[in-house]
Amino acid sequence: MAVVLGESDVRQLLRMPDLIDTMERSLLAFSSDQVEQPLRTVLRVGADIAFFGLMPAFQAHPPALGAKLVTVAPGNAGKGLPTHLATILLIDPATGELLAVLDGRFITEARTAAVSAAATRALARADAGVLAILGTGVQAHSHLEALALVRPLREVRVWSPTAAHRDRFADEHGGFAGRVVAAGSPQAAVDGADLIITATSSAEPVLESAWVRDGAHICAVGACRPDMRELDTELVSRARVYVDSRRGALAESGDLLIPIEEGRYSADRIIGELGELFAGRIAGRESGRDVTIFESLGMAIEDVAAADLVYRRAAEVGLGRGLVL
Secondary structure (H helix, E strand, C coil): CEEEECHHHHHHHCCHHHHHHHHHHHHHHHCCCCEECCCCEEEEECCCCEEEEEEEEEECCCCEEEEEEEEECHHHHHHCCCCEEEEEEEECCCCCCEEEEEECHHHHHHHHHHHHHHHHHHHCCCCCCEEEEECCCHHHHHHHHHHCCCCCCCEEEEECCCHHHHHHHHHHCCCCCCEEEECCCHHHHHCCCCEEEECCCCCCCCECHHHCCCCCEEEECCCCCCCCCCECHHHHHHCEEEECCHHHHHHHCHHHHHHHHCCCCCHHHCCEEHHHHHCCCCCCCCCCCCCEEEECCCCHHHHHHHHHHHHHHHHHHCCCEEECC
8 A cells, every 4th residue: 555654754764874875876877777767757836837747766685666756936935835746757767656755845855955955065175164055945044954965164154135034044043063154145155165055046147256265066956947057157167166066057047157158167077976976976175276066956856766765664663644546
């Protein structure tokens, strides 16, 4: 019998340290031809420019099969609802039977940060300890949790265009081991930082190359459409750029596609995929002065692998409600 696992179940079962390791293994499998995964199908919905996405994937080892159904509705912010909602279906790869229906909102939030943490563990300088976060949504919170597991954070600076939001973020994380402060501008947040997270919904750059110190590592997670960008062209051209999926990035990443369209960047300058880095087939940073960028778009295999991790733990502890079809 299939089981249903809601967000409270997922939160109880999903532990960030294990998720970071699971994401690293799945990205390595993806870049080693052990994953079947098409580009996600995205539909525009209604006049408010909402999106519905379908993201299936199959991983051979350990075997996992499923699909995420995700909606992105920016107007939800004014309704007190999350802008990103999702459901994940997990299927038995041997029989095709439905194993589980999982709430995917928190899985999406957590796995995105876990992938960024895996990238940071591989690419950031070992002594990186000053983190700047541009954005104060769910990804800002999850990235603070995840990056604190892979680097000894001494100070965190957060910026949002809404002062109340950045002040609230700093207050909510007042018990964090490092100092968390609200910055009055993106430049003030980034100045001197060696780790930078961009987690905004901006269509225009919020991070300029001139603000970024040599040796910084950047995780760009907010721009997920070809007409959205968070990084200026100079920064992309200056950095060593890594992606989760080269094919996905060249279809969806405005941070890369817009500079390419401008004639100021080219696809062959992308260093490679994270999975290739984890496999040792491409190099990471080559000096302490390199600026590195992980351009994150998110992939179905990340959701399926995370859901499989939750499902297996639920089976161990007997959690989940039966679903009869």
